[in-house]
Amino acid sequence: MSILYVNRTVRIKTTQNIISEKSPVEGLPLRQWQIDIVILGPSGDEYPAYIFEKCIYRLHPTFRNPIRTKTEAPFALKEKGWGEFTFSISCFLLQGAGEVEFLHELTFQDEVYYLDFDIKVPYHVPELHRVLKLTGPVPEVVKPADLTYKTDMEKWIQKLLASDEELATNVVNKIVHHPAVAREIGKRPLDERFVVDLRQLPETLLGDIGDYILNEPPVK
Incomplete structure (x- = not known):
């Protein structure tokens, strides 16, 4: 079996800031936060993660509707809360070419931070092959x-x-x-x-x- 892969780096970006709305927990200010999912190019430039058709966020069960599905790049999730926690994000490649799961840690130490994940992506699927070219070289499929x-x-x-x-x-x-x-x-x-x-x-x-x-x- 010969599996055809290219390497890509997925970046999960978080931006967060304190908002004026009253927090339900004394001493822990309420914050607005957002997560975006992008792909890094060869020079470190950020591109929309078009290799994915959808991403599913599984938030802490205390959130209303903790499972959120996003279907358009950059698969932005906007929320607010007072607590830090770790949760999973499942991203599904185009045309049923596979699923990748990431663990993301929401923290409030920095207003902007990111986590990078190196993945291997199969490139034999036509539509996936096309969008992979937007973020770097891809061999032709014979x-x-x-x-x-x-x-x-x-x-x-x-x-x-x-x-x-x-x-x-x-x-x-x-x-x-x-x-x-x-x-x-x-x-x-x-x-x-x-x-x-x-x-x-x-x-x-x-x-x-x-x-x-x-x-x-x-x-x-």
């Missing part, structure tokens, strides 16, 4: 003329998305335990962030996964 798939992927991907947790877990296990995938995973540091698109998997593995999903009874 597709074998005789590449075919055993299974109608769209059909079983839709069933997988509607499935229960057990089916999804079994599919993940099939993928990570496949020898070709396991070799790729073994080459990488444990703390490295990367994603694998289903369309990058070996054809034999795709066929096996498709047969397994389509032969499972539908979710009730």
Whole structure:
């Protein structure tokens, strides 16, 4: 299996300041804060993170509607509060090419600060390949003329998305335990962030996964 990746740096920016509104906690002023998600170019310039189709913020459960979904770059989240906390942000690559999760720490030491995360992004997906070029060089993709798939992927991907947790877990296990995938995973540091698109998997593995999903009874 040959997985085609390029490196990109995702920057999560936070701006915050004290506001005049009364805080519910004595001694802790109320603050307005905003988070933006951008991509760094080769020279460190900031670009909209068009590689993502949406980002989901999972705030502290004390917030009203703590799960927030943003679908337009820079995926800005504006809020106010008095407390510092750590929360996760899940960003989904274009055309179902994978998901990356970040842990972000909201602090009030600086009015403006950022955290940078290095990720590996698959570039074989056409739309993703196009927007990756906006933030740096991307190799061209050479597709074998005789590449075919055993299974109608769209059909079983839709069933997988509607499935229960057990089916999804079994599919993940099939993928990570496949020898070709396991070799790729073994080459990488444990703390490295990367994603694998289903369309990058070996054809034999795709066929096996498709047969397994389509032969499972539908979710009730």
